[in-house]
Amino acid sequence: MLYLIGLGLSDETDITVKGLAIVKKASRVYLEAYTSILLVDQSVLEAYYGRPIVVADREMVESNSDEILRDAATVDVAFCVVGDPFGATTHTDLVLRARELGIAVATVPNASIMSGIGAAGLQLYNFGQTVSMVFFTETWRPASFYDRIRENRSIGLHTLVLLDIKVKEQSLENMARGRRIYEPPRYMSVGTCAQQMLEIEEEKGEGVYGPDSLAIGAARVGGKTEKFVAGTLKELCDADDALGPPLHSLVLLGRRTHELEHDYVRQFAVNRETWDRIWKADYEGKN
Amino acid sequence: MLYLIGLGLSDETDITVKGLAIVKKASRVYLEAYTSILLVDQSVLEAYYGRPIVVADREMVESNSDEILRDAATVDVAFCVVGDPFGATTHTDLVLRARELGIAVATVPNASIMSGIGAAGLQLYNFGQTVSMVFFTETWRPASFYDRIRENRSIGLHTLVLLDIKVKEQSLENMARGRRIYEPPRYMSVGTCAQQMLEIEEEKGEGVYGPDSLAIGAARVGGKTEKFVAGTLKELCDADDALGPPLHSLVLLGRRTHELEHDYVRQFAVNRETWDRIWKADYEGKN
Numbered sequence: 001m002l003y004l005i006g007l008g009l010s011d012e013t014d015i016t017v018k019g020l021a022i023v024k025k026a027s028r029v030y031l032e033a034y035t036s037i038l039l040v041d042q043s044v045l046e047a048y049y050g051r052p053i054v055v056a057d058r059e060m061v062e063s064n065s066d067e068i069l070r071d072a073a074t075v076d077v078a079f080c081v082v083g084d085p086f087g088a089t090t091h092t093d094l095v096l097r098a099r100e101l102g103i104a105v106a107t108v109p110n111a112s113i114m115s116g117i118g119a120a121g122l123q124l125y126n127f128g129q130t131v132s133m134v135f136f137t138e139t140w141r142p143a144s145f146y147d148r149i150r151e152n153r154s155i156g157l158h159t160l161v162l163l164d165i166k167v168k169e170q171s172l173e174n175m176a177r178g179r180r181i182y183e184p185p186r187y188m189s190v191g192t193c194a195q196q197m198l199e200i201e202e203e204k205g206e207g208v209y210g211p212d213s214l215a216i217g218a219a220r221v222g223g224k225t226e227k228f229v230a231g232t233l234k235e236l237c238d239a240d241d242a243l244g245p246p247l248h249s250l251v252l253l254g255r256r257t258h259e260l261e262h263d264y265v266r267q268f269a270v271n272r273e274t275w276d277r278i279w280k281a282d283y284e285g286k287n
Numbered sequence: 288m289l290y291l292i293g294l295g296l297s298d299e300t301d302i303t304v305k306g307l308a309i310v311k312k313a314s315r316v317y318l319e320a321y322t323s324i325l326l327v328d329q330s331v332l333e334a335y336y337g338r339p340i341v342v343a344d345r346e347m348v349e350s351n352s353d354e355i356l357r358d359a360a361t362v363d364v365a366f367c368v369v370g371d372p373f374g375a376t377t378h379t380d381l382v383l384r385a386r387e388l389g390i391a392v393a394t395v396p397n398a399s400i401m402s403g404i405g406a407a408g409l410q411l412y413n414f415g416q417t418v419s420m421v422f423f424t425e426t427w428r429p430a431s432f433y434d435r436i437r438e439n440r441s442i443g444l445h446t447l448v449l450l451d452i453k454v455k456e457q458s459l460e461n462m463a464r465g466r467r468i469y470e471p472p473r474y475m476s477v478g479t480c481a482q483q484m485l486e487i488e489e490e491k492g493e494g495v496y497g498p499d500s501l502a503i504g505a506a507r508v509g510g511k512t513e514k515f516v517a518g519t520l521k522e523l524c525d526a527d528d529a530l531g532p533p534l535h536s537l538v539l540l541g542r543r544t545h546e547l548e549h550d551y552v553r554q555f556a557v558n559r560e561t562w563d564r565i566w567k568a569d570y571e572g573k574n
Contacts, residue, residue: 009396016397086404106511125416126416
């Protein structure tokens with residue numbers, strides 16, 4: 001059997017009791033480690049599970065999934081995913097491949113950033129589609145998020161923006177020379193995200209959002225040091241120190257808001273006067 | 288400290304290791320039991336936790352929250368919520384009240400139907416806002432879901448429809464006579480939901496969806512007996528036997544689909560030929 005096991009958002013104790021029992025007994029344990037990370041190291045997980053873990057990078061999952069599925073028709077394989085197995089990414093292809101091979105699949109759900117973000121105080125009912133933001137380079141500035149945010153905002157909805165993580169990336173030079181040397185991991189911050197969003201608005205000029213649009217920066221959601229900072233996109237460009245270490249996410253507010261949400265979120269505001277003023281002028285009752 | 292603890296979607300072992308440790312040590316343990324249910328009885332939870340549980344109904348949470356929060360500045364109170372504490376519903380008001388009283392609050396996230404539904408095989412990225420469907424009566428047929436689904440479909444997105452549960456409801460007669468006698472619990476099925484959706488389309492006639500629109504019925508998501516049935520809304524009107532016992536949810540497909548999703552979901556189809564034909568004609572590449 002192939003088990004897809006969600007690990008939740010923060011540390012080794014966020015696994016469910018059901019998931020832990022499976023991990024402890026499985027023949028092999030993999031950790032998918034390229035779409036998100038926990039806030040603790042692999043060694044902490046291994047000590048807690050009492051099991052060695054094979055880290056599955058993108059290459060292994062996408063090109064060598066038969067190794068992960070080896071013998072899984074007869075033995076149990078635990079494929080652990082940070083968050084929920086079907087949350088911020090999907091592993092549909094792995095499951096389809098398992099099915100082709102006649103391997104049974106079971107899923108152990110867990111918290112996902114897509115629901116965990118509710119702790120910021122906005123009703124999850126009023127979120128539209130989720131978008132991703134990647135690190136811009138000089139030559140590559142993918143901005144499909146812009147149109148998706150426009151769609152969400154056109155119907156009053158909030159947008160959760162998931163931020164890029166770069167793990168096991170090679171420099172162009174090392175890649176060209178075939179050297180398996182990897183750059184240190186990089187995690188996008190709310191400040192970088194807000195900055196990139198404003199750059200794209202500047203380029204496109206279609207007024208989907210602007211420097212005064214309200215947003216919430218989120219850090220380490222679901223963890224003990226979870227932190228939210230609310231402010232304008234301009235304010236959030238400088239909120240990285242207040243937010244602290246990765247992982248970060250961002251929520252761009254839609255206009256479909258409720259008074260309770262205002263009361264709840266304003267406690268996180270960089271500047272409560274600014275927050276109240278813009279909320280009243282541009283959001284409240286504007287749906 | 289007030290702890291909001293997610294219990295996950297299915298049984299007593301879906302609590303996280305972190306959540307279980309808090310429940311075992313808390314001075315009082317409440318179970319919020321009116322927005323969703325687990326698939327096991329309270330007695331199973333009590334045996335598993337080794338603790339008595341106070342069931343918190345809507346009246347207690349909304350009108351008597353100070354009882355829940357009693358002494359929580361000095362002792363630990365665990366408020367357990369099926370799914371994620373901020374998932375399908377929010378308990379923002381309880382948290383705001385705690386804050387007024389100077390009580391610290393911590394959240395232990397868990398799986399929510401909003402992410403767990405990913406197991407149906409559709410990318411969570413392409414879901415729009417979530418809607419709720421209540422049991423219609425002769426005089427009360429709230430249809431705000433219709434406009435929300437229109438908004439989602441206008442931009443190609445899927446819609447998760449959460450289905451009504453009625454627990455601790457009084458009949459009008461018992462209510463009028465002040466008798467605290469409650470009706471047996473009722474859980475809306477996919478069949479009822481699909482039927483009600485078609486009735487509203489019939490009334491409004493705006494073509495937001497129709498009998499041939501594709502949808503997925505989901506039962507007991509995240510549990511061992513999880514079941515999906517895919518088909519047209521008309522087909523899903525008769526899918527309750529195939530889906531089995533509660534809880535049910537429904538996903539109405541948007542046009543933003545991917546070939547992998549087609550391959551994945553068609554395995555659940557009532558009739559694969561119908562599914563393939565309508566997918567090709569009305570969905571694939573129509574975004």
